[in-house]
Amino acid sequence: MARVKVVGIGDSTTAGTPGFLSPLEAPPVGRGDPESQYSYWVARADPKWDVLNRGVNGQTSGQMLARFQADVVDEAPAVVVVLGGVNDIYGGAGPASVERNLEAMYALAGRNKIVAIGATILPYNTSGRRERAAIRAVNAWVEASCRGTRLFCDTNAAVADPGDPDRLASSPDGLHPDPQGYRKMGEAVAATLERAGF
16 A cells, blocks of 8 residues: 655644644654644545644744755655644734745745645634734635646535634634544545545
8 A cells, every 4th residue: 555645734733733743843753632633534434544743832934934955855745734824923923924934835835846735824812903804815826726637625614603603613712622623623634535536
């Protein structure tokens, strides 16, 4: 059975905050509840998938871009899941700068024959009107930019409260999913991989 390497690059919602510290945050294998990271659930879904958690709590999309070569390209995966931008928005940045950084990461993946999955920014419960509008704008752009060119995974929908999509369905801190939410994210990513034939 051929192995398929998948890298998840992102911020806290890739790392597994607050229940887990990623291998980048607590080398070499991470620390905490492994079920509090979507990569755990993706790996559980298919034994041939080797999934690397390359999330760092608090990072912006620009910081992710700066380490994309080392943490993604140098790993030579078949697939990269790109999930970032919430910390930019939290800090006051608008959608355009997030979109530029995401597009640069997608392009780096493409130039290196890595299939990119564009993932949507998760909601958080203390977001205000500006932040919610910016998250929706970036997520709409991610979906549109992936159409016909790369894979798309709506991780936002996987964890959002069905009655209030600007809030998390379940969260220990109002900012991040609980393990059940990370499981739903992982299942969404796994379904995207399966549909693409990985």
